[in-house]
Amino acid sequence: MLITIAATIFVLGLLVLVHELGHFITAKLAGMRVDEFAIGFGPKLCSFKRGETVYSIRVVPLGGFNDIAGMNPxxxxxxxxxxxxxxxGHRMVVILAGVFMNFLLPIFLFFGIFFFSGVSTPNPEPILGTVLADKPAYEAGLKDGDRVLSINGEAIATWTEFTEAVQASEEGRPLYLTVQRGGEELQVSVAPTYDASSKRNVVGVMSALEHKDVGFVDSVTMAVQKTGYLMYMMVDALYRLLLELSGKDLAGPIGVAQMAGEVAQMGIVPLLNFTAFLSINLGLVNLFPIPALDGGHFITLCIEAVRGKPLSPKALYYMQSVGVGLLILLMLFATANDIMRVFVGG
Known part of the structure; x- marks a missing residue:
């Protein structure tokens, strides 16, 4: 529980800090007066004033805000x-700066991971890297580091040949493996099971990994490429979600906290990867053209730029009310999903 709480505060705190820092820095550069820079909502835990701005940390770590003078004309x-x-134009930059920072953070996180920890790539040889507990391979007695020599008498030379043989097998029908462990050969029988999520037969093993160090330039290049790839995959996933009108995979604060706790127990690198993933997700969601989100604010500014004058306060009020209502409904739906997953097991 303590790990989950600490991991959640770290992840959400970093995402909110970076997002709000984008708004704050650009507002200052645009000559705007920022009365308060806050991390969290609710009553203040601590605060101090420097210059004209109050900097505060508040009780509920589920967001933050910049109190910029003149947001309400x-x-x-x-x-x-x-x-x-x-x-x-200045206001457009200020509004989009938070999203920009959410896309910039993963590049820095991935760069740090690659540069300081190197990268791990799958070993092409048929060597078991991880045998998952309570899966067919584990129950059959296979162990990490075992090399698969043959399946049902057919020689296996690569990891691809091994996975293809497993996937082509019949569910529940034993496969007879010859494996090398240390200096001896062993005969093992293992019956694959069907995995509904991946839609294929599996035995519960992962390939071995090869580790290599990465230089500065390559780390930057790989960080940008990975961030771009994840953005593409998330946009595609969001498109499919909207197309199917299905929100079964949505997660709210409870789900995020649970995942953060689980990932934190795996180590700091997986936690940083999770933070980067969530940062991209937050940036994309904030671009939705929904009033009360940055994307919605940007749309109203575009309308103002075309009309030559801002929308009326009454129109802005109704738009913001609709946006807040939609966000509340979305949060309730996501929280209901969390409850079903965490407490009911659905």
Whole structure:
């Protein structure tokens, strides 16, 4: 429980800090007055004031905010330094800066992982890297490091040949493996089971990994490529989710906390990978053209740029109300999913 709480605070705190820092820095550079920079919501845990800005940490670590003067034109007391008085282009930059930082953070995290920890790639040889507990291979007595020599008398020279033989087998029908362990050969019988998630027969093993160090330039290149690939995969997943109108895979705060705790127990590198993944997810969701999200704010600024004047306060109020309502419904749905997964087992 302590690991889960600490991991959740670390992950969400870092994501919120980076996101709000993007808004904060660009608002300052655009000449806006920022009255408060806050991490979290609710009552203040601690705060201090430097210059004209109060910096605070609040009780509920599920978000944060920048109190920029003039966000509400009717309450602007900052004159030309108010948000509403700055050029529309400046305001667009401020609104999108949080999302930009959420896309920039994974590049830094992946760079650090690659540069300091190196990279691991699958070993092409038929060597068992990890034998998963309570799976057919484990129950048959196979162990990490075993080399598969043959299956049902057919020689196996590569990991691809091994996986193809398993996938082509019949569920529940034993495969007769010859494996090399140390200096001796062993005969093992293992019956594959069907895995519904991957839609194939499996025996519960993972390939061995080869580790290599990576230089500075390669680390940067690989970090950018991995971030871009994950962005593409997430956009595709979101598109399919909207196309199918299915939210069964949505996770709320409870689900994120559970995953953070599980990943944290695997080590700091998996936790940083999870943080990078979540940061990209947060950035993409914030781009949704929903009022109350950064994407929604950006759309209203685009309308203002085309019209030559901002929308009326009444129109903005109704749009924000609809946006908040949609976000509340989405959060309730995601939380219901969390409860079913964590407490009911659905």
């Amino acid at each position: 009717e309450e602007n007391d900052a004159g030309e330094r108010g948000y509403c008085e700055r050029p529309v």
